[in-house]
Amino acid sequence: MPQLFLDQASSYAHEIDNLIWIIAAAVGFWFIVAEAVFFGFILKYRAKPGQRAAYIEGTERKYTRFISYPHMIIILFDVVLIAGSIRVWYLVKQQLPDADRTIRVIGQQWAWTFVHPGADGELDTDDDIRMVDELHVQVGDTYHFQLTSTDVLHSFSVPVFRLKQDAVPGRTITGWFQPTRTGEYDIQCAEICGIGHGIMAAKLFIESPEDHAAWIAAHNPTASLQ
Amino acid sequence: MAHSSTAHAHEHAHDHGPQGILKYIWSTDHKIIGMQYMFTGMFMALIGGFMAYTFRMQLAFPGADIPLFGVVSPGEYNALVTNHGSIMIFWVAMPVLIAAFGNYLIPLMIGADDMVFPRLNRLSYQIFLLSAILIIASQFVPGGGFGGAWTSYPPLSANPAYNLTGLGATMWLLAVALEFVAFLLGGINFIVTLMNARAPGMRAYDIPIVVWMIVIASILFMLSVGPLMAGAVMLLFDQTLGTGFFDPGTGGDPILWQHLFWFFGHPEVYVVLLPALGFVAEIITVFSRKKLFGYKTVLYTAVATAILSFFVWAHHQFVAGIDPRMANVFTVTTLLISIPIAEVLFVIIATLYRGSITLTVPMLWALAFVAEFLIGGVTGIFLGASGADIYFHDTYFVLAHFHYTFFPIAIIGTFAAVTMWFPKMFGRMMNEKLGRIHFWLTVTAFNFIFIPLFILGTAGQHRRIYDYNHFPQLATEGLQDLRIVATTATVVLLLSQVLFLFNFFHSLFKGEKAPDNPWKSNTLEWTTSSPPPHGNWPPDAMPNVYRGPYEYSVEGREDDYWPQNQPA
Numbered sequence: 001m002p003q004l005f006l007d008q009a010s011s012y013a014h015e016i017d018n019l020i021w022i023i024a025a026a027v028g029f030w031f032i033v034a035e036a037v038f039f040g041f042i043l044k045y046r047a048k049p050g051q052r053a054a055y056i057e058g059t060e061r062k063y064t065r066f067i068s069y070p071h072m073i074i075i076l077f078d079v080v081l082i083a084g085s086i087r088v089w090y091l092v093k094q095q096l097p098d099a100d101r102t103i104r105v106i107g108q109q110w111a112w113t114f115v116h117p118g119a120d121g122e123l124d125t126d127d128d129i130r131m132v133d134e135l136h137v138q139v140g141d142t143y144h145f146q147l148t149s150t151d152v153l154h155s156f157s158v159p160v161f162r163l164k165q166d167a168v169p170g171r172t173i174t175g176w177f178q179p180t181r182t183g184e185y186d187i188q189c190a191e192i193c194g195i196g197h198g199i200m201a202a203k204l205f206i207e208s209p210e211d212h213a214a215w216i217a218a219h220n221p222t223a224s225l226q
Numbered sequence: 227m228a229h230s231s232t233a234h235a236h237e238h239a240h241d242h243g244p245q246g247i248l249k250y251i252w253s254t255d256h257k258i259i260g261m262q263y264m265f266t267g268m269f270m271a272l273i274g275g276f277m278a279y280t281f282r283m284q285l286a287f288p289g290a291d292i293p294l295f296g297v298v299s300p301g302e303y304n305a306l307v308t309n310h311g312s313i314m315i316f317w318v319a320m321p322v323l324i325a326a327f328g329n330y331l332i333p334l335m336i337g338a339d340d341m342v343f344p345r346l347n348r349l350s351y352q353i354f355l356l357s358a359i360l361i362i363a364s365q366f367v368p369g370g371g372f373g374g375a376w377t378s379y380p381p382l383s384a385n386p387a388y389n390l391t392g393l394g395a396t397m398w399l400l401a402v403a404l405e406f407v408a409f410l411l412g413g414i415n416f417i418v419t420l421m422n423a424r425a426p427g428m429r430a431y432d433i434p435i436v437v438w439m440i441v442i443a444s445i446l447f448m449l450s451v452g453p454l455m456a457g458a459v460m461l462l463f464d465q466t467l468g469t470g471f472f473d474p475g476t477g478g479d480p481i482l483w484q485h486l487f488w489f490f491g492h493p494e495v496y497v498v499l500l501p502a503l504g505f506v507a508e509i510i511t512v513f514s515r516k517k518l519f520g521y522k523t524v525l526y527t528a529v530a531t532a533i534l535s536f537f538v539w540a541h542h543q544f545v546a547g548i549d550p551r552m553a554n555v556f557t558v559t560t561l562l563i564s565i566p567i568a569e570v571l572f573v574i575i576a577t578l579y580r581g582s583i584t585l586t587v588p589m590l591w592a593l594a595f596v597a598e599f600l601i602g603g604v605t606g607i608f609l610g611a612s613g614a615d616i617y618f619h620d621t622y623f624v625l626a627h628f629h630y631t632f633f634p635i636a637i638i639g640t641f642a643a644v645t646m647w648f649p650k651m652f653g654r655m656m657n658e659k660l661g662r663i664h665f666w667l668t669v670t671a672f673n674f675i676f677i678p679l680f681i682l683g684t685a686g687q688h689r690r691i692y693d694y695n696h697f698p699q700l701a702t703e704g705l706q707d708l709r710i711v712a713t714t715a716t717v718v719l720l721l722s723q724v725l726f727l728f729n730f731f732h733s734l735f736k737g738e739k740a741p742d743n744p745w746k747s748n749t750l751e752w753t754t755s756s757p758p759p760h761g762n763w764p765p766d767a768m769p770n771v772y773r774g775p776y777e778y779s780v781e782g783r784e785d786d787y788w789p790q791n792q793p794a
Contacts, residue, residue, distance in 0.1 A: 004684070006686055016616060023607055038578070048582070053515040053581045054516070054581075056519065067572050089553055093612075109388065152380075152381045152388050155545070166545055170479075194373075199696050
């Protein structure tokens with residue numbers, strides 16, 4: 001359902017969206033059945049003069065099967081949803097495909113700092129590009145991110161990637177994404193982090209290989225030394 | 227039973243002490259204490275509702291000068307959302323659902339003259355009142371009320387340099403801790419009373435289901451709150467003494483708090499859900515003139531839900547930095563809890579089958595609970611499924627989901643119970659017509675608030691942001707229109723409550739006199755006068771119990787009900 005509002009800009013965005021649709025279909029079915037029976041009963045069994053309610057214990061087999069069969073079908077649905085959910089979770093969070101590049105994401109009150117590798121493609125070298133509230137990535141490359149925080153909890157949230165991960169001070173959490181289309185998108189902080197939580201917005205620029213190379217060249221911090 | 231009677235007789239001898247208003251403030255009568263909880267809870271609901279009004283107005287009209295409040299600053303916004311959540315859960319849902327109706331109904335429904343520990347009961351309310359005063363006072367201290375969300379995650383909550391509301395944070399924590407103490411005292415009382423003070427003849431399966439539900443909820447609360455109390459003390463030390471239990475800089479761990487909080491926080495959902503389900507079960511049996519479908523099934527599923535609820539807490543923390551493998555375990559347990567909850571809803575729906583349904587005001591509320599809670603239930607699956615929660619976590623989808631559970635529980639459930647037992651509490655009937663108008667306005671407005679918020683959440687709107695103009699993808703006109711719809715509905719919802727308050731207080735003094743058993747119900751509270759005297763029944767006419775509480779429409783009887791105390 002999120003794709004009705006947002007582009008799918010990562011390799012796993014459609015997996016999450018599909019899972020959401022499957023859940024919607026499963027719970028939608030139960031919701032409609034339950035409400036239909038419920039309102040049907042209310043309409044059908046309204047009090048009428050001279051007519052008494054039936055005396056039903058609710059332990060008779062001929063009645064309890066209307067509870068126990070749906071019960072079993074719900075277990076079946078649950079198994080399907082659990083399997084689908086774990087599959088997507090594994091793909092997004094539990095495995096780590098090889099990276100083309102690694103970036104570092106640092107949350108602080110109330111800004112995101114992104115450390116990009118420079119032309120050499122390596123972090124922690126002289127040509128790293130540090131940007132505040134701007135993340136530049138190249139479409140099609142697989143990225144690892146190293147997420148941390150300098151003060152309180154933050155949450156690195158990129159709706160078009162369908163990615164969210166809390167940043168925890170004292171820890172570095174590694175995750176991954178692969179952008180699949182170019183564009184400019186929102187990055188949010190999704191965990192309350194103080195009075196500036198509402199302005200902790202950053203921008204994601206997904207660029208073609210040419211544009212990204214040009215951006216790196218234009219921002220080379222060692223350029224003036226050469 | 228005998229013991230409680232003598233204790234009570236002793237109490238009676240000293241009853242000449244406090245007079246006038248003191249009689250109500252210093253009472254040990256469970257009915258008065260129940261009403262103290264109810265009125266305090268209603269008052270706190272007005273405060274919590276006003277807070278919702280202010281921040282909803284800010285979201286619809288960012289930066290506007292809001293009538294009755296003024297311009298909302300980012301700091302005030304955080305304090306408003308934090309305290310709205312805290313107050314509605316800890317000072318409205320818990321006191322009204324468990325303490326007010328637990329106190330009022332348990333002795334009356336089991337045929338006892340009072341709680342077994344009346345003074346403990348009074349102490350419980352007094353500590354609760356102190357906690358309520360503390361949380362209100364915390365809004366007015368320098369720096370303002372605590373602004374770190376009702377979940378109070380450290381390091382934000384632990385360090386005044388981060389949250390900028392140092393005093394508010396500490397007062398919030400003390401108020402919550404005191405509130406827990408009050409409910410522990412009350413809960414012990416409920417459990418012991420049910421075990422020891424039942425009327426002669428009342429066996430385990432003759433106990434009205436709402437009493438079971440409140441007692442199971444009390445047990446659940448007692449078992450889950452311990453770790454959080456320990457956590458609260460640790461957080462208090464972090465705030466005030468400079469310890470570092472949750473500070474990674476000194477070897478602590480902020481995630482530890484989340485485990486302690488949610489180990490309590492998730493069972494807490496069922497602590498308030500079970501009493502509401504109990505009200506609904508009672509009301510639906512009475513107004514469909516039907517035996518509860520599968521009494522034991524309801525009881526056992528409630529117990530199963532309570533037990534399972536201890537194993538689902540980390541679904542609040544899927545993306546919090548826990549080991550990703552753990553998410554799989556908690557996805558399984560979370561989806562499993564859908565089974566007993568679906569079962570209990572099916573059973574309640576089945577109770578309507580071949581009934582003789584009258585749509586009185588309490589029945590309307592009870593039925594609305596089922597219809598609306600179903601939405602809250604099914605949307606929970608999106609969040610319990612770890613893969614989908616990566617996207618939905620901390621969006622308005624979560625917010626809309628839990629309001630579709632908590633609003634039916636705390637507001638619809640409360641209105642169901644108030645309209646049902648008002649005649650017994652005050653000896654007068656409420657106005658039926660006003661009750662219906664209030665019902666339809668409230669339920670319609672409720673849906674117009676939260677369906678737009680489901681849509682906003684699906685569009686990626688994240689929580690606790692005071693102005694979405696900083697996020698271009700969320701600052702579109704279409705999404706802003708949805709925010710305005712939700713805010714308008716909030717105002718309608720709050721204004722509709724004037725009807726309820728008028729109906730409540732007008733009926734209290736001017737309502738038609740209520741008979742002892744206006745709904746032709748079976749349970750024991752309807753066998754005494756309306757309102758019941760001190761001691762509930764005349765000492766020589768305490769009820770005996772001959773059958774279960776749901777013998778409606780028994781074949782071969784002239785009446786379609788059969789009170790529990792009537793000899794065969």
